[in-house]
Amino acid sequence: MAREQWASKMGFILAAVGSAVGLGNIWRFPYMAYENGGGAFLIPYFVALLFVGIMVMVLELALGHSTKGSAPLALRRLGKNFEWIGWLAIATAFIITTYYTAIIAWALVYLVKLFMVGFPTDFGGFFFSDILALSSGHGDLGGFNLPILVGLALIWGVNYIVVNSGVRKGLEKANEILMPVLFFLILALVVRSITLPGGLMGIEYYLTPNFAVLLTPKVWIDAFSQIFFTLSLGFGIMVAYSSYLPKKSDLTASAFTISLMNCGFSFLAGFAVFGTLGYMAMTQGVPISEVVTQSIGLAFVAFPQALSLMPGGIILAAIFFIALFVAGISSSVSLVESTASAVIDKFNLPRHKAASAVIATSFFASLIYATNAGLYWLDSVDHYINWFTIPLVAVLEIIVSIWIFKGSKLEKYIDNLSEYNLGSFWKFFAGIFSPLFLIYMILNGAWTELTLGYEGYAPIFLLLSLGIPVFGLVVSLIMPMIPWIDKGREIEEWDEF
């Protein structure tokens, strides 16, 4: 079977941007920025982007491009003992998809309720009680939340259609439509929010740096983990996507384009959110640092509430939730693709079978998030994935491909393909600076976890949540023992760097 290929370079960039731009940009970035003091967050964020994010992006693109494989195949081709690392990336993608789709379902249900009943008076109650029907904690599963369950099924259906249609007709086509639409939706929100009274005050809060905060580790760790999440790094997605590229492809330029477009998007969404919060601060006469009480609910509570104060707010809120939905779908298909392409490579299955198998399993696994305790499970699993699994995958990828497999060769491989040479700048930041920081992140996270726990959740449920990525790790260790169905495929010739 010849490997599928993108129809055009633009198609590849759009699909990669479609994966990168997601809930992370519209829901997670603004609340991270808000929680870390607005402008204080931006410096660590851009440092993380330039010196780590883009550098690791170059690495993942090079891995997929040279080996022509999804993450497990790529790592297998580097060496027999490395395949499991590829599967760990896939397991991470798989686990994230199961709850990522649940958040998209929240946006969908929110949108429908908004059309049916208009703005509520109590926004917190509307989200937590009416929409999530939230129970008292992890252990109190209650039952299925029917609207969320229906939304979830629908979202998995859409995912199936796109991934099943393949690289060109599915992923490429979908993003050619979704990305421009998303851009204009966000732009409309930005224009509206900064032209309101108080809007500029919000922007000022967003853009004024605070150098004192740079001394606290939390803001750096939040910025670094946000960069990995937002650029879709550590999930094998960029590896799989660049394996569908033609031989001559400028990897450095692609990495810069994808990363800068993604973070440009977040930056823009920040204008809409902070402008709107500034308006709310003004109308309610409270300082902007106090308008949001629960930062994680920013997109679902404070933001719609702020919109409701504006003339025409209901239309803007509809636009906002449609944007969340669109951004979420285009990212979730990439997560599914990452797993599907690994299954296709390993078991030599036709695409439709791989897609069906992956989606049926994921849908089943996502059911826990459609219960009344969904939010709690989502919160704790997301926490472990972001603090431990993603940095771990990234460190392992770096060690294997740069340290064991010779960074200089990889550096030449990349530079030969690219118009602008990164040279040893890349090797230093991808090979030394990034892993050191990632290891620091993991250790600091572990220490915080052991001393403070997380969000006051009961240890038993934290352990169970941690059990999910640990289970993923166990599966990853087992997968290499299963032989490649298409014998010899794993050691077929590749563009050895």
Ligand code: PHE
């Ligand atoms: N990058 C996406 C976002 O910002 C999330 C994502 C993570 C998508 C991992 C795919 C893989 O929302």
Ligand code: NA
């Ligand atoms: Na993103």
